[in-house]
Amino acid sequence: MAEHALRRITVLGATGSIGQSTLDVVARHPDRFAVFALSAQRQHEKLLEQCLRFAPRFAVLVDAAAAATLEQALRAAGSRTEVLAGAAALESVAAHDDVDVVMAAIVGAAGLRPTLAAARAGKKILLANKEALVLAGQLFMDTVAGSGSALLPIDSEHNAVFQALPPDYARNPAAAGVRRVLLTASGGPFRATPAEALGAVTPEQACAHPNWVMGRKISVDSATMMNKGLEVIEAHWLFGASADIIEVVVHRQSVIHSMVEYADGSVIAQLGNPDMRTPIAHAMAWPERIDAGVRPLDLFEVGRLDFERPDFERFPCLALAFEALRAGGAAPAVLNAANEEAVEAFLGRRIGFLEIPQVIAACLERSGTLAVDSLDAVFAADAQARDWARAEIRNRQTA
Numbered sequence: 591m592a593e594h595a596l597r598r599i600t601v602l603g604a605t606g607s608i609g610q611s612t613l614d615v616v617a618r619h620p621d622r623f624a625v626f627a628l629s630a631q632r633q634h635e636k637l638l639e640q641c642l643r644f645a646p647r648f649a650v651l652v653d654a655a656a657a658a659t660l661e662q663a664l665r666a667a668g669s670r671t672e673v674l675a676g677a678a679a680l681e682s683v684a685a686h687d688d689v690d691v692v693m694a695a696i697v698g699a700a701g702l703r704p705t706l707a708a709a710r711a712g713k714k715i716l717l718a719n720k721e722a723l724v725l726a727g728q729l730f731m732d733t734v735a736g737s738g739s740a741l742l743p744i745d746s747e748h749n750a751v752f753q754a755l756p757p758d759y760a761r762n763p764a765a766a767g768v769r770r771v772l773l774t775a776s777g778g779p780f781r782a783t784p785a786e787a788l789g790a791v792t793p794e795q796a797c798a799h800p801n802w803v804m805g806r807k808i809s810v811d812s813a814t815m816m817n818k819g820l821e822v823i824e825a826h827w828l829f830g831a832s833a834d835i836i837e838v839v840v841h842r843q844s845v846i847h848s849m850v851e852y853a854d855g856s857v858i859a860q861l862g863n864p865d866m867r868t869p870i871a872h873a874m875a876w877p878e879r880i881d882a883g884v885r886p887l888d889l890f891e892v893g894r895l896d897f898e899r900p901d902f903e904r905f906p907c908l909a910l911a912f913e914a915l916r917a918g919g920a921a922p923a924v925l926n927a928a929n930e931e932a933v934e935a936f937l938g939r940r941i942g943f944l945e946i947p948q949v950i951a952a953c954l955e956r957s958g959t960l961a962v963d964s965l966d967a968v969f970a971a972d973a974q975a976r977d978w979a980r981a982e983i984r985n986r987q988t989a
């Protein structure tokens with residue numbers, strides 16, 4: 591058997607959908623990976639279970655009361671895992687000297703600080719937290735370049751594009767002859783829902799994705815297609831692709847995870863069953879390949895692959911994201927923050943499904959005045975956009 595160095599991993603957002611899939615892959619390869627730290631916002635019960643199974647050095651809970659509960663339970667169980675509380679502790683376990691790899695799987699803008707801390711410390715970063723890149727793309731990519739950390743995309747589309755690009759792409763993108771980046775989209779649960787019916791859809795319907803099991807925020811994003819919009823911006827930063835060469839292709843089977851088209855007409859696609867353990871295992875072992883526990887793709891069972899143009903009228907969030915990417919500056923940060931607020935309001939039944947893009951559009955119109963030239967400015971833009979969005983949501987409730 592080949593010898594591997596044991597890599598110590600911090601999983602940010604360990605209790606979430608991506609976090610759990612990551613630990614599933616870790617558990618299959620105890621000779622390659624050891625868990626250094628696990629984190630969650632407040633889910634102490636699930637984190638306790640994970641701590642007892644993976645025996646990390648640190649467990650972080652942002653919520654102090656939840657951290658105290660976890661601490662008690664771990665001591666009672668005789669565990670030696672040390673519990674840390676508060677958001678600042680996320681940064682320390684992401685940047686710790688003894689960490690090799692950081693899985694960035696916190697949902698939303700809350701993931702930016704710890705992921706940046708990992709980038710500054712030169713860690714290998716497995717990036718699931720697309721919102722961090724949408725919020726602070728330039729800053730994040732500059733930090734990665736400056737520290738020499740390796741950045742591997744976990745989002746299935748970006749992981750597919752990464753796999754379809756030549757290995758030396760980052761060193762000389764111009765020579766690669768990339769003509770288009772084709773991001774596939776399942777179309778979400780409302781792909782075929784008539785426009786008239788969209789106003790009345792519920793959070794439960796929006797969270798019932800046909801192909802993927804995911805957290806609630808990204809599930810709603812998939813239903814509005816803002817998820818694809820955020821991914822367009824993510825692709826721009828990860829691969830230096832302009833909005834003009836990124837195309838969205840609706841492909842309802844979610845078997846082709848994305849494609850790269852080259853100057854000579856070649857189109858390279860990555861296929862597989864829709865299971866996030868594939869991109870996770872790919873990024874964890876890269877440049878090697880390891881078993882991910884994923885069922886082999888049965889093309890005879892799949893039978894056919896369908897493609898459609900995205901409907902920008904029924905899914906205005908996708909158009910808003912392209913608009914924000916083209917506008918540049920603070921527009922993507924405002925798009926992201928307004929979307930987070932609007933999705934939360936939709937999940938809380940305070941606004942309807944069709945109001946999500948309306949809230950975001952109203953905030954985007956005001957984004958021209960904001961700067962994003964420093965981390966403080968990025969967070970100020972994020973906070974300002976959230977204020978605008980909350981006011982917009984309140985107005986709609988009282989209207």
Ligand code: NAD
Nearest residue numbers: 603604605606607608630631696697700718719720804805
């Ligand atoms: P999830 O809601 O299932 O899990 C989120 C995790 O983040 C949990 O562990 C939670 O405790 C933690 N968290 C939430 N808010 C936090 C805060 N304020 N501070 C610290 N921790 C916090 O989400 P998910 O579906 O696993 O998605 C995680 C990220 O991965 C998102 O950015 C999502 O867009 C991206 N992603 C997910 C999938 C998927 O299949 N689930 C696919 C591609 C990309």
Ligand code: MG
Nearest residue numbers: 745746747821
């Ligand atoms: Mg994706």
